[in-house]
Amino acid sequence: MTLRTIEKKNFPPFMANLMKAMEVVGVQEKVEGKYEFAPLESPAQLCLDYDVTLLSPKKYILPPRETLLKFTTGQTVSCEPVMESKPLALIGVHPYDVKAISQLDRIFADANQDEHYQKKRQNTVIIGTDIKRASPYAFCKSMNSATVQEGFDLLLTDIGESYTVAIGSPKGQDLLEKYAASRAATKEEAAKRSEVQEKIPYMFSLNSVTTPYDQLPRLLTDHAEDKLFNELAEKCFSCGSCNLVCPTCYCFDVQDDMALNLTAGERFRLWDGCLLEGFAEVAGGENFREDRSERVRHRIFRKGKYIYEKYGEHGCVGCGRCASACLPDIANPVEIFNRLKEGK
Ligand code: SF4
Ligand code: SF4
Incomplete structure (x- = not known):
């Protein structure tokens, strides 16, 4: 996996460039200590040091209410699918939510192909971030989801003065090349990243499922x-x-x-x-x-x-x-x- 580095001072410009190109949804503090995924209006709203969001970013790919088709009846009968989707970046997705989206990808691509989901998903880039704070109820270590090796386009790890950025897909690579000032990670930075990641599962040691x-x-x-x-x-x-x-x-x-x-009418889910x-x-x-x-x-x-x-x-x-x-x-x-x- 290719590893790049973005200096922290270069991160807000990366966000600002992305926001000019597409809708950017990131983690924000909704009220004190409670976080949500919501559209970013400025890079300063983004919070990458959070425990868990109230809802997962799933709502942007599988909305709580979604029109599937519109129809007319009477003398002229017609039926047109509705495929609403636009380029979207989800930023700050924790590994357990990255894994959850990967699972939805499999399910909605299974025997019953879901074109509405797939269209939205194809238009979405996932910029994950490693967990810095554990939510009191989380037990992602037990569910093999405290860290993740795939399922993201980019994955950020905070190593102090900078973020290492793991590139997980050609889409992620393209995004980084177009919108961010990044450079190849040094050996020391890669080692620091491994050190940070190795400690993450231990944040959840007190909340474990006792069955393997x-x-x-x-x-x-x-x-x-x-x-x-x-x-x-x-x-x-x-x-x-x-x-x-x-x-x-x-x-x-x-x-x-x-x-x-x-x-006339519409069918929705x-x-x-x-x-x-x-x-x-x-x-x-x-x-x-x-x-x-x-x-x-x-x-x-x-x-x-x-x-x-x-x-x-x-x-x-x-x-x-x-x-x-x-x-x-x-x-x-x-x-x-x-x-x-x-x-x-
Ligand atoms: S288990 Fe709890 S959250 Fe779930 S339906 Fe019952 S009361 Fe509601
Ligand atoms: S802990 Fe498991 S069951 Fe509960 S909300 Fe998270 S993924 Fe769903």
């Missing part, structure tokens, strides 16, 4: 009928927050919206969540997961078994957002996996 990564599917299979799922279900509000904040959740509902004169009561309800009113404990179990099986069995990696990257979003404090995968193992 590849043993989680077995653990869940063995505890599919565990009473823990009933206990959690008794406290669950079925609010779906744990799904909506999750960078790897990708389920959506499709609906049609008709104009009042009934001659909205984020959905498997914890919501109506998620598995079908025409006729049958609900395949009517019982809340089944929905609680289903979510955890998606995170620690089903996705792994299909793609060889878990549908959880250990960001900890679900744990911090859940009001009754029952969504934390670390606690659920560890309690299942301990039989408590």
